[in-house]
Amino acid sequence: MSRNNVDLPFARPCIGTAEEEAVLRVLRSGWLTTGGEALAFEKEFTEFLEGPHGPPSGYNPLRSLTVNSATSGLHLALEACGVRAGDLVLVPAYTFVSTAEVVRYLGAEVVFVDIAPGTFHIDPHALEACLARLVRGDCAYPQRDAPGGFGPQGAPKAVIPVHYGGLPCDMDAIMDIARRYGLKVIEDAAHAFPSQLRAGSWAGTIGDVGVFSFYATKTITTGEGGMVVSRDKEIIDRIALMRSHGIDRSVWNRYTDTKASWYYEVVAAGYKYNLPDILAALGRVQLARAGELLEMRKQIAAAYDAAFQDVACFSLPPTGPGDARHLYPLQLNLKGLSLSRDAFIEKIQAAGIGVSVHFIPLHSMPYYQNRYHLTAGDFPESMQRFQRIISLPIWAGMQRDQVERVIRVVKTIAGNYRINP
Ligand SMILES: *Cc1c(COP(=O)(O)O)cnc(C)c1O
Numbered sequence: 001m002s003r004n005n006v007d008l009p010f011a012r013p014c015i016g017t018a019e020e021e022a023v024l025r026v027l028r029s030g031w032l033t034t035g036g037e038a039l040a041f042e043k044e045f046t047e048f049l050e051g052p053h054g055p056p057s058g059y060n061p062l063r064s065l066t067v068n069s070a071t072s073g074l075h076l077a078l079e080a081c082g083v084r085a086g087d088l089v090l091v092p093a094y095t096f097v098s099t100a101e102v103v104r105y106l107g108a109e110v111v112f113v114d115i116a117p118g119t120f121h122i123d124p125h126a127l128e129a130c131l132a133r134l135v136r137g138d139c140a141y142p143q144r145d146a147p148g149g150f151g152p153q154g155a156p157k158a159v160i161p162v163h164y165g166g167l168p169c170d171m172d173a174i175m176d177i178a179r180r181y182g183l184k185v186i187e188d189a190a191h192a193f194p195s196q197l198r199a200g201s202w203a204g205t206i207g208d209v210g211v212f213s214f215y216a217t218k219t220i221t222t223g224e225g226g227m228v229v230s231r232d233k234e235i236i237d238r239i240a241l242m243r244s245h246g247i248d249r250s251v252w253n254r255y256t257d258t259k260a261s262w263y264y265e266v267v268a269a270g271y272k273y274n275l276p277d278i279l280a281a282l283g284r285v286q287l288a289r290a291g292e293l294l295e296m297r298k299q300i301a302a303a304y305d306a307a308f309q310d311v312a313c314f315s316l317p318p319t320g321p322g323d324a325r326h327l328y329p330l331q332l333n334l335k336g337l338s339l340s341r342d343a344f345i346e347k348i349q350a351a352g353i354g355v356s357v358h359f360i361p362l363h364s365m366p367y368y369q370n371r372y373h374l375t376a377g378d379f380p381e382s383m384q385r386f387q388r389i390i391s392l393p394i395w396a397g398m399q400r401d402q403v404e405r406v407i408r409v410v411k412t413i414a415g416n417y418r419i420n421p
Pocket residue numbers: 068069070071072095096098099162188190191212213214215224225226
């Protein structure tokens with residue numbers, strides 16, 4: 001069966017008349033690219049994360065910068081953190097390709113770290129063990145027989161924890177390790193708007209830089225887009241500069257002796273990663289609705305949890321109070337089933353329901369396998385999670401009968417293929 005007969009999609013943006021009017025307002029204004037809407041979006045995003053009381057005591061104010069994607073934001077964040085060719089950046093093997101490819105953009109090397117048992121998050125113990133090896137001068141990967149391991153060697157510069165599914169990582173452990181090893185921490189918060197570690201402590205604001213995604217399937221969307229946040233003035237100034245061609249407009253015009261509006265200087269070979277106002281206007285409405293959209297996802301997750309918790313061949317996704325519930329990664333206990341995960345997915349799709357797999361581990365991808373001589377078995381936790389997971393639809397606007405239909409279909413397949421103990 002193909003996906004063609006899917007009538008209940010895996011993801012669907014929740015767009016209303018307020019979003020339509022916001023886009024029309026910009027179209028009619030005559031100013032389409034980055035301008036007042038992007039500035040307002042940045043200000044409102046900061047206000048959301050900072051809350052009414054401003055920064056926590058002892059912290060600098062947070063600043064937010066719009067970008068045209070989270071991938072661009074991650075690239076800018078690494079660049080601003082000083083990552084250069086030959087440096088090492090630690091990345092979970094279990095993530096979307098963006099998290100790793102941005103390291104390669106800069107000529108730096110990716111060091112994969114496995115996820116922790118029972119979670120979808122980078123394993124702090126494995127992270128620490130990997131760093132200890134690297135500072136000893138060993139290679140990144142101790143697995144397999146090569147003396148001293150295999151994979152890149154060099155100076156570790158940064159780590160990119162991923163708040164998979166909207167559930168925040170153990171940032172206390174990660175920050176402690178990063179500070180001891182002198183690493184910058186860039187939070188991949190693509191799934192994590194809004195996610196809280198503790199009341200008022202938002203994912204994305206704990207490390208040196210946080211990067212959010214507004215891709216079409218994410219928790220709030222601008223179609224394509226993202227936001228970078230930081231409390232570090234040097235980092236955020238550098239990101240602002242590199243986001244638009246390395247152009248510095250604040251400079252004095254030495255030719256006309258004035259601060260002429262047309263004058264600028266290029267101080268670095270920058271990028272073009274700005275977010276147009278058409279999209280920023282959409283983002284402002286979605287931001288204002290973030291709490292409402294989160295509540296809808298929470299209700300769907302609660303219905304799934306209640307329906308699946310007693311099914312022996314299912315394991316529920318790990319969760320916690322601050323979970324943004326971006327994904328619902330149901331895990332199959334394959335020993336209790338007489339069909340494979342892939343066959344299970346085909347049967348769900350044949351019933352007209354869209355599902356997905358988050359993620360195919362990056363160390364199993366040809367590019368990374370070839371570059372670092374990796375094999376699929378090198379990160380067993382990531383591989384096991386991948387082989388067992390099915391991402392079920394969980395999007396704001398899904399109707400109760402649609403949620404019930406997913407539950408009915410998934411439970412029926414499990415019932416039909418259950419191996420009785
Ligand atoms: C979607 C995603 C990204 C990239 O987001 P874009 O805005 O599409 O560039 C990065 N990391 C993770 C974990 C993602 O799921």
